[in-house]
Amino acid sequence: MSEAVLIPHNSTEEWKLPSRGIVGMACLILAEAAIFIIFIVAYIFYIGKSLTGPTPHDVLSLPIFATVCLLSSSLTVHFAVNAVHVGKRTLSSLWLAATVLLGGIFLTTTALEWYHLIYRDGLTIRTNLFGTTFYSLVGLHATHVIVGLILLAFALLFSLRGDLTPKHSERLEVLSLYWHFVDAVWVVVFLVVYVLGR
Amino acid sequence: MATQSPVNAILDETTSSSTHPSALQILHDWLTTADHKKIGLMYIGYALLFLVVGGFQAILMRIQLAIPNNHFVSPQAFNQLFTMHGTTMVFFVGMPVLFGFGNYLIPLMIGARDMAFPRLNAFSFWIAAFGGFLLYFSYLGAPGLSGAGSAPDVGWWAYAPLTARAFSPGHSTDYWTLAILISGIGSIGTAINIVATILCMRCPGMKLSRMPLLVWIYLVMAMMVFVTISPLTAAQIMLLLDRYLGSHFFDTQAGGSAVLWMHFFWVFGHPEVYVLILPTFAFANEIIPVFSRKAVFGYPAMVAATVAIGFISLSVWAHHMFTVGMGPGANTFFVLATMTISVPTGIKIFNWLATIWGGKIHFTSSMKFAIGFLFQFLVAGLTGIMLGSAPFDWQLSNSYFVVAHFHYVLVGAILFMLFSAFYYWYPKMTGRMLSEKLGTWHFWLFVIGFHLTFDLMHIPGILGMPRRIYTYEADRGWMMWNLLISCGAVIQTVATLIFVYNLIWSYFKGPVAGADPWDAWTLEWSTTSPPPSYNFAVIPGVSSRRPLWDLKHPEDPDSNYE
Numbered sequence: 160m161s162e163a164v165l166i167p168h169n170s171t172e173e174w175k176l177p178s179r180g181i182v183g184m185a186c187l188i189l190a191e192a193a194i195f196i197i198f199i200v201a202y203i204f205y206i207g208k209s210l211t212g213p214t215p216h217d218v219l220s221l222p223i224f225a226t227v228c229l230l231s232s233s234l235t236v237h238f239a240v241n242a243v244h245v246g247k248r249t250l251s252s253l254w255l256a257a258t259v260l261l262g263g264i265f266l267t268t269t270a271l272e273w274y275h276l277i278y279r280d281g282l283t284i285r286t287n288l289f290g291t292t293f294y295s296l297v298g299l300h301a302t303h304v305i306v307g308l309i310l311l312a313f314a315l316l317f318s319l320r321g322d323l324t325p326k327h328s329e330r331l332e333v334l335s336l337y338w339h340f341v342d343a344v345w346v347v348v349f350l351v352v353y354v355l356g357r
Numbered sequence: 358m359a360t361q362s363p364v365n366a367i368l369d370e371t372t373s374s375s376t377h378p379s380a381l382q383i384l385h386d387w388l389t390t391a392d393h394k395k396i397g398l399m400y401i402g403y404a405l406l407f408l409v410v411g412g413f414q415a416i417l418m419r420i421q422l423a424i425p426n427n428h429f430v431s432p433q434a435f436n437q438l439f440t441m442h443g444t445t446m447v448f449f450v451g452m453p454v455l456f457g458f459g460n461y462l463i464p465l466m467i468g469a470r471d472m473a474f475p476r477l478n479a480f481s482f483w484i485a486a487f488g489g490f491l492l493y494f495s496y497l498g499a500p501g502l503s504g505a506g507s508a509p510d511v512g513w514w515a516y517a518p519l520t521a522r523a524f525s526p527g528h529s530t531d532y533w534t535l536a537i538l539i540s541g542i543g544s545i546g547t548a549i550n551i552v553a554t555i556l557c558m559r560c561p562g563m564k565l566s567r568m569p570l571l572v573w574i575y576l577v578m579a580m581m582v583f584v585t586i587s588p589l590t591a592a593q594i595m596l597l598l599d600r601y602l603g604s605h606f607f608d609t610q611a612g613g614s615a616v617l618w619m620h621f622f623w624v625f626g627h628p629e630v631y632v633l634i635l636p637t638f639a640f641a642n643e644i645i646p647v648f649s650r651k652a653v654f655g656y657p658a659m660v661a662a663t664v665a666i667g668f669i670s671l672s673v674w675a676h677h678m679f680t681v682g683m684g685p686g687a688n689t690f691f692v693l694a695t696m697t698i699s700v701p702t703g704i705k706i707f708n709w710l711a712t713i714w715g716g717k718i719h720f721t722s723s724m725k726f727a728i729g730f731l732f733q734f735l736v737a738g739l740t741g742i743m744l745g746s747a748p749f750d751w752q753l754s755n756s757y758f759v760v761a762h763f764h765y766v767l768v769g770a771i772l773f774m775l776f777s778a779f780y781y782w783y784p785k786m787t788g789r790m791l792s793e794k795l796g797t798w799h800f801w802l803f804v805i806g807f808h809l810t811f812d813l814m815h816i817p818g819i820l821g822m823p824r825r826i827y828t829y830e831a832d833r834g835w836m837m838w839n840l841l842i843s844c845g846a847v848i849q850t851v852a853t854l855i856f857v858y859n860l861i862w863s864y865f866k867g868p869v870a871g872a873d874p875w876d877a878w879t880l881e882w883s884t885t886s887p888p889p890s891y892n893f894a895v896i897p898g899v900s901s902r903r904p905l906w907d908l909k910h911p912e913d914p915d916s917n918y919e
């Protein structure tokens with residue numbers, strides 16, 4: 160009953176397969192990108208279609224500083240991965256701390272921007288189509304930043320405790336892929352919301 | 358067909374434990390499992406459960422429509438029935454049953470011991486299962502609980518502005534949105550797992566060009582899930598924002614667009630059809646060659662056609678929207694794109710015919726259903742071409758002709774091939790053969806019931822009967838057709854009950870299958886039936902597309918021809 164044929168395994172040829180962590184993250188990024196595309200399409204479709212004010216031109220200003228912070232955090236996380244790869248613990252903690260700090264600054268600027276928009280300009284998600292699409296798109300991106308920051312903070316914690324050894328470098332690399340994606344999305348959001356939409 | 362493998366069999370000693378586990382232990386085992394085979398079987402069982410529920414809803418609707426001026430169910434209940442039937446069949450039958458087969462078969466076919474992320478796999482299953490539970494929980498409770506006691510009734514595509522707070526008070530639409538959002542997360546998780554498993558877990562020698570076609574097609578299907586389910590997820594988030602935070606995405610009063618929802622829904626909705634049917638193509642690619650005793654014809658063409666279908670199907674969604682008034686430019690584009698997709702599907706059909714051609718055909722129940730699939734898929738494709746041309750669609754959009762067309766795809770093609778897959782892989786999953794006698798009854802009754810229902814359903818559509826209609830006047834001339842359609846539905850129900858009985862009876866009394874009852878060629882047949890939890894005692898190595906052929910015919914292995 161429990162018969163099974165045995166297929167011999169000839170180990171002469173080399174057999175290399177891609178890392179499942181990186182493939183899995185690439186797939187997740189593809190799926191997330193599709194979600195962002197729909198929100199961006201909605202944003203572009205509704206540019207200039209609000210029936211009432213305020214308009215983007217009235218209330219939005221270019222978040223240059225926040226953008227610089229977020230984009231440089233892509234560099235710092237890359238350096239952190241390199242540091243973990245060669246086993247330099249202090250250096251990796253330092254770069255991870257810098258990444259978390261830069262991401263934190265970005266989030267704070269977003270929070271301040273929203274605070275002003277809501278209390279100074281009276282723009283909420285219910286005000287008009289601009290408010291609807293702006294808060295949902297920027298909010299969706301900010302949610303991803305928060306998730307990334309939580310994961311990076313854990314990585315920093317592990318690094319400070321000395322648990323982040325070279326054998327974990329691939330995991331940190333997977334996380335850094337996610338972070339690069341979040342940054343890349345910001346470039347698109349920036350162009351659509353603050354350049355094209357204004 | 359008994360196993361004739363010329364190689365020495367090995368005995369698997371670890372499975373024969375003498376103590377019997379208690380029922381509680383078995384339950385604990387299944388609830389906490391991360392084994393791809395158990396998760397696959399749970400997906401399949403869960404889908405079968407919902408298949409019965411969705412079928413029951415269909416029967417209720419057919420009783421309601423069998424005669425004119427009928428009041429068998431209330432109009433409100435009827436709206437809930439067609440909404441729940443559609444939603445259930447697409448999201449809680451189609452997706453889980455296909456993910457179930459994929460989960461079960463892919464690691465076995467590529468010589469792996471599990472999926473790439475076993476715990477993500479379990480998570481995806483349970484969250485999808487929770488989505489189904491949430492959808493049906495809407496039937497419970499009382500209107501007193503903020504209208505919680507009402508099932509969704511906005512149709513399975515839930516067009517705006519019907520879903521707005523003003524027109525859909527209470528929580529029925531929220532149940533619909535959340536159930537789909539949640540099960541979508543499960544779908545993305547499983548799709549990630551499928552891609553990572555296929556790319557990263559193949560056994561030595563299993564190059565991409567040697568993978569069974571089933572695995573190839575599941576790879577394309579999983580890639581499509583990312584770009585198909587995600588837009589729906591995004592649209593559901595927007596709908597939730599509209600309903601809960603008062604945003605205006607689909608609120609025409611504030612300048613929002615109801616047509617935007619249509620686009621977002623069908624950007625999901627059309628490729629979803631291909632997400633559902635590609636796995637059944639995958640089954641056909643394994644089953645038809647084995648029962649024709651020939652290697653599949655045109656392997657590279659099959660792969661290319663699958664990838665082509667994947668891409669083209671992303672650009673045809675608005676053929677569901679010809680009556681919206683998109684203008685001649687957009688209409689022409691979507692007509693042409695829709696016509697283009699018949700090229701790769703035509704290639705597939707010709708390849709299957711060429712595989713059967715000159716073969717030594719074994720007419721098992723599995724093969725019978727596969728042949729039914731071929732024929733009915735062709736007919737469904739032909740009515741698809743009719744509806745895909747805008748002027749024709751203007752006449753028949755939203756009529757029973759459309760309902761007949763897509764049921765021809767979903768039942769005539771997808772469900773038929775699924776039945777075929779059940780007859781083919783049930784021996785591997787349980788160690789027992791399904792009864793061929795009951796299978797023959799199942800097949801012929803289902804064929805008769807299917808054609809009675811869905812061939813005839815085209816006619817009231819042409820005569821002007823709109824879909825989703827609650828009842829109709831006697832003088833419309835639709836009565837005889839509807840009565841016959843309903844009779845066909847009863848015959849299909851009887852056939853399905855025979856199938857369910859066969860599944861249960863054969864589990865206990867069916868003939869013992871052995872490892873390789875069909876004398877097949879792919880790796881899943883090289884291990885025991887059912888396989889041990891680690892699948893393969895030794896990780897196999899392959900040197901051609903048909904490793905078991907090579908084993909059984911060392912004098913003329915496939916690897917000589919690669």
Ligand SMILES: [Cu+2]
Pocket residue numbers: 626627630673674676677
């Ligand atoms: Cu379509």
